Amino acid sequence: MDIKKILREKAEEASKNAYSPYSKALVGSAIQMSDGTIYTGCNVENASYGGTICAERVAILKAVSDKKMQIEKVYVYTKEGWPPCGMCRQVMSEFASPTMEVIIGDVAGKETSMKFSDLMPLSFTPDHLKI
Ligand code: THU
Numbered sequence: 001m002d003i004k005k006i007l008r009e010k011a012e013e014a015s016k017n018a019y020s021p022y023s024k025a026l027v028g029s030a031i032q033m034s035d036g037t038i039y040t041g042c043n044v045e046n047a048s049y050g051g052t053i054c055a056e057r058v059a060i061l062k063a064v065s066d067k068k069m070q071i072e073k074v075y076v077y078t079k080e081g082w083p084p085c086g087m088c089r090q091v092m093s094e095f096a097s098p099t100m101e102v103i104i105g106d107v108a109g110k111e112t113s114m115k116f117s118d119l120m121p122l123s124f125t126p127d128h129l130k131i
Helices: 003-015 055-064 086-095
Strands: 028-033 038-042 071-077 096-105 111-115
Touching (some): 003 038, 003 055, 003 071, 003 096, 003 111, 038 055, 086 096
Antiparallel strands (some): 028 038, 028 071
């Protein structure tokens, strides 16, 4: 099966595990790492709202905690086709492969794909700290 289809299915499935009693938003993400492995995440909210973690960051932290450091593709699924928030984009920039692709999918099957560098031009990366 096509990798985008696999990521979409896994992201949609992950969205069903969302813990979102406050916003009720169901967000799912599936990311493919440079070694081909796939990690998923859902949004996990908190009564102290600032403790909420987005689906994309949950997937990324799961991968990094397994020492998988380079992301090739990120799929984010919501009913409405929400784009990744700014904080998620910043966390992605830490672990993005030079050609990383981001795909935004909605319930109707609409998909918008872009290079990460187009989603977040001029991002602040670990390279900037090599001083
Ligand atoms: N959310 C995500 O999971 N990813 C994003 O990129 C945008 C927002 C979640 C966080 C919160 O649980 C809900 O959507 C509303 O902001």
